[in-house]
Amino acid sequence: MSILVCGGAGYIGSHACVALAEQGYRIVIADNFSNSSPRVLLRLQRIIGAPVECERVDLRSKTALRRLFSRYDFAAVMHFAALKAVGESCTQPLAYFDNNISGTVNLLQAMEHAGVDRLVFSSSATVYGDPERVPVDENARLEVTNPYGRTKLVMEQLIADLCSASHRFRAANLRYFNPVGAHASGLIGEDPGGIPNNLMPFICQVATGRRDKLNIFGGDYPTPDGTGIRDYIHVTDLAQAHVDALRFLMREDTNLTVNLGTGRGISVLQLVRAFEKASGRRIPYEIVDRRPGDVARVYADPTRAQRVLGWRARHDVDAMCRDAWHWQSLNPNGYERDRAELPSARQRAARRSGARQPAGTDGAGLIT
16 A cells, blocks of 8 residues: 655654554655755665655645656555744745645645545644643634644645545544654654754754753743643654554544644653753753743643544653654764755756656655
8 A cells, every 4th residue: 555655754754654664554755855854765764674765746846746646556645744843934924825735735636636535634733822721632722823833724724625525535634742752763853954943853952062052931931840831742653643543544434633642741841851861961051031922831632542543652751852862862963964965956946847857766765
């Protein structure tokens, strides 16, 4: 059974590829490498023990998508391909609308044209905005507070409308909270470009000396230690949930929306202390002013995922920190992006126009 994994070279997508391959699925990755490294493909090959098929595809290219679906017989699609930095979305909202929303419309059209009617969608707890109560269940009010969250909500709504219009199309929306950690091998992990937007990779980079200290935004929240509380989930638990959701869609003629988290809140300082224990490194930090829009505590109610999918998070915060540090210590500069591995201006222009590139493989093992 062939599964198309859009954004499969990214942080969560690559771990989902491992989980799919380990459970017997054939994976085909579609990625434009705008926020990921082709080196991931070789790392995946080492973990999986087999070559990884990949197509350089930008979801904004309808021609490239039609060609992709004509070359393979996909049973389902997993959709991770989206820009995802909250802060960046506030300064570049149009880029986020173009990439995330337009790309999703094109993907849904290509799936409908090819008769592929099962979709597992990577959504986000950002669709809840500032929740009225915690833990957050799936019936909580949907109210976004930034352009990134707005794109995720619109993408969910587009998918829901297609499910309503089609008697065959079915989808699973997975709203997850704060993915952290890495594969136990240390071969794949989170490698954000530029200054990290998320807490764990920033802590990791402080531990390796790439950053001088961690800024903790707010130390006067009404929490036990004054710092914000969030729900952190190990990325391999998250990956398994995607496979469980895929199996659900294959056996049930219904749609699904679930929250994915541990159901336990962890404060910023608790995470810092756990990381220090796992790494043996001191993490210098400074308490600074709160950021606008941040809330005191947000964590999931994962009851529905447990009941419907039989899924639950299995890794605790110590395992999350241990695996994150293992990845970062083995890869202090991440995947060490090499300009030679990234597409040339000519290749990028060809992808945008939908022009066919010469068949063959490049140095990263990519099928182009």
